[in-house]
Each structure stands twice: as C-alpha cells, then as structure tokens.
Amino acid sequence: MAANNRRMSGKKGAQVGSGGKRRRGLEGKGPTPPAEARKGHAKQRAAQAKSRRAQSRTKGPRAKGTSELVVGRNSVVEALREGVPASTLYVQQFIDSDERVREALQLAAERGGINLMEAPRPELDRMTNGLNHQGLVLQVPPYEYAHPEDLARAAADEGVDPLIVALDGVTDPRNLGAVVRSVSAFGGHGVVVPERRAAGMTAGAxxxxxxxxxxxxVARVTNLTRALEAYKKAGIVVVGLAADGEVELGELEALGGPVAIVVGSEGKGLGRLVGETCDYRVRIPMPGGTESLNAGVAAGIVLYEAARRRR
Incomplete structure (x- = not known):
C-alpha cells in the first residue's frame, strides 16, 4: 500500500487554487475582427498588396527608378563636364589611356564624391550587357524627370518662344537619346515622354x-494628351508629324513661334487622341519615296526648320 501511495504521489495532480486563471479564460475576448485585420489571413495579404499598388501609382512621373549607367568615353566625359550627378566611375584594368580617359579621371577627382573603381573588362562587359563601353562606365543616380511646365518656363526665363518635342509611342531609348541630342543642337527647351509604353532615360538613351x-x-507625364492640351492653353502651337499630314513642313509658319512638335513611332505614327489634339498635322516631303523616318531623324529635320525660321 505504501508503494502505491509513493507511485501516486509522483503524478501531477490538480493544483490547489487557480489564481483566477480559469475564470479569466472563460471570459469573452470581444467580437471576431474582420478578415482584413487578422494577421496572416489571405484577405489581409490581398488588402496590403492593393495598398502597395495604390501607393506606387501616386508617386507620379517624378518617381525615381533604378541607377543608370553612362557608357563610353565621349558620353562619360560629357556627363562629367556637365555636372551629371554620379556615384562611381569604373575604369577598365590595363586600359589604353587617351586624353578622354585622362580627362574623365581628372574631372571625377576634381568633383569629389565619386568613387573610382578599377574593374576587369569582363566585369564591365557584364555590367553594360555587352555595350561598347570603351573602358569607361559611369554610374549615376536615378534620372530626375522634369515637369512639362518647367520646359515652357525655361523658355520664358530666356525671353524666347518655347521649342519642345513630345514623343508618342517611341519605345527605343536610342531614338529618345537622338531626339534629346537634336533638341540640344537646335536650341530646344526639352523633351516630353509618356510614363507608360515609352522609352525612358536609360543608359542607352x-x-x-x-x-x-x-x-x-526630359519631362515625363502620365497622360500625353492632357499635357499637350495644357500647352495649347498656354499659347503653344502643337504640331504633329504624320505621313498624311495636311500641311507640308516648308509651308508651316507656326514653326517660327512657340511650338511643341509631336513625333510618333515609326510603325504606328501618332495615336488617335494625340493626333486629334494637334493644331496642325505636318508631313515631311520625301521625293526619294521613303515611306517614313525614325523618330530621331524626323525630329532633327523639323527642329532644323524651326531653328532656321527663328534665325
């Protein structure tokens, strides 16, 4: 009997008193929260994802993207000369140095705040996806897009009529870069691009x-049609380039005044709404029989004509 008592005494039994724990456990915890507020619930995850998407849409055209690369000796030197914000200058190991390489290194050192990194050629090839970097690669912060009103304001500050180019559906960054170059060459005040389905200021541009x-x-807008309508309200004539345009380029007197030139893609041309917004639809005479020109060439021709009239 004593042995049985010892075995029983080793077992866990009920404690004397619960300190009210059982009573509190029986108390209600209030109404069950909705699914969207319950941690880990599928509806809560869906609501959080929807909120993130809404926040990303409200960032607007000035939102920053990823870092960009300026590639090639001429481009790198020009970017450093003009004070483009830069974080790192990559230089190929055992590079065949010339005056551009020496100037790039000097400019980066003078500006300060730019890291100088030596890298083997295969690494630079990988960074640039095989572009002809010529041994120099400059990493810059995400591009800061302007507002379309900034372009017209810059012209007003100079006391001249605005000369702006807008691109509709141009998806090749090289075409965008060529247009930017032509705008600069002929005294234009900037380029406007749509936020979606269009090329942005990438390293290629x-x-x-x-x-x-x-x-x-370069200004970026969520709706190109609305941006062009705003230009029209500000007294800027909107001229669209079209193969079947009603007016020939040499006959358009409006190019001598405040003007926004709209260039469409080589394949589809101007979109319907954009075309309807234009004050004039202009064609470039091409006696050689070519049906169309790419955006960079077409913009350069019209910008030259506008600059000629302004002189």
Whole structure:
C-alpha cells in the first residue's frame, strides 16, 4: 500500500487554487475582427498588396527608378563636364589611356564624391550587357524627370518662344537619346515622354545623346494628351508629324513661334487622341519615296526648320 501511495504521489495532480486563471479564460475576448485585420489571413495579404499598388501609382512621373549607367568615353566625359550627378566611375584594368580617359579621371577627382573603381573588362562587359563601353562606365543616380511646365518656363526665363518635342509611342531609348541630342543642337527647351509604353532615360538613351541629356531636360507625364492640351492653353502651337499630314513642313509658319512638335513611332505614327489634339498635322516631303523616318531623324529635320525660321 505504501508503494502505491509513493507511485501516486509522483503524478501531477490538480493544483490547489487557480489564481483566477480559469475564470479569466472563460471570459469573452470581444467580437471576431474582420478578415482584413487578422494577421496572416489571405484577405489581409490581398488588402496590403492593393495598398502597395495604390501607393506606387501616386508617386507620379517624378518617381525615381533604378541607377543608370553612362557608357563610353565621349558620353562619360560629357556627363562629367556637365555636372551629371554620379556615384562611381569604373575604369577598365590595363586600359589604353587617351586624353578622354585622362580627362574623365581628372574631372571625377576634381568633383569629389565619386568613387573610382578599377574593374576587369569582363566585369564591365557584364555590367553594360555587352555595350561598347570603351573602358569607361559611369554610374549615376536615378534620372530626375522634369515637369512639362518647367520646359515652357525655361523658355520664358530666356525671353524666347518655347521649342519642345513630345514623343508618342517611341519605345527605343536610342531614338529618345537622338531626339534629346537634336533638341540640344537646335536650341530646344526639352523633351516630353509618356510614363507608360515609352522609352525612358536609360543608359542607352544617355549614350545616344552623347552627353546632351546633361543639359536638355526630359519631362515625363502620365497622360500625353492632357499635357499637350495644357500647352495649347498656354499659347503653344502643337504640331504633329504624320505621313498624311495636311500641311507640308516648308509651308508651316507656326514653326517660327512657340511650338511643341509631336513625333510618333515609326510603325504606328501618332495615336488617335494625340493626333486629334494637334493644331496642325505636318508631313515631311520625301521625293526619294521613303515611306517614313525614325523618330530621331524626323525630329532633327523639323527642329532644323524651326531653328532656321527663328534665325
């Protein structure tokens, strides 16, 4: 009997008193929260994802993207000359140095705040996706897009009529870079691009612009049609380029005044709404029979004509 008592005494039994724990456990915890407020619930995850998407849409055209690369000796030197913000200058190991390489190194050292990194050629090839970097690669912060009103305001500050180019559906960054370069060459005040389904200021655009992007602003808009309508209200004539345009380029007197030139893609041309917004639809005479020109060439021709009239 004593042995049985010892075995029983080793077992865990009920404690004397619960300190009210059982009573509190029986108390209600209030109404069950909605699914969206319950941690880990599928509806809560869906609501959080929806909120993140809404926040990303409200960032607008000035939102920053990822870091960009300026590639090639001429482009890098021009960017450094114009004070483009830069974080790192990559220089190829055992590079065949010339005056551009020496100037790039000197400018980076004089500006300060730019890291100098030596890298083997395969690493630079990988960074630039095989572009012809010529041994120099400049990493710059995400591009800061201007507002379309900034372009017209810059012209007003100079006391001249605005000369602006807008691109509709141009998706090749090299075409954007070529347009930026032409705008700079002929005294334009900037380029306007849509936020979606259009090329942005990538490293490829920087390279094609040959450094002109450092001094020619690019504005990005969520709706190109509304931006053009705002220009019209400000007294700027909107001229669209179209193969079947009603007016020939040489006959358009409006190019001598405040004007926004709209260039569409080589394949589709101007979109319907954008075309309807234009005050004039202009064609470039091409006696050689070519049906169309790419955006960079077409913009350069019209910008030359506008600059000629302004002189």
């Amino acid at each position: 920087w390279k094609t612009s040959a450094g002109a992007a450092a001094r020619t602003p």
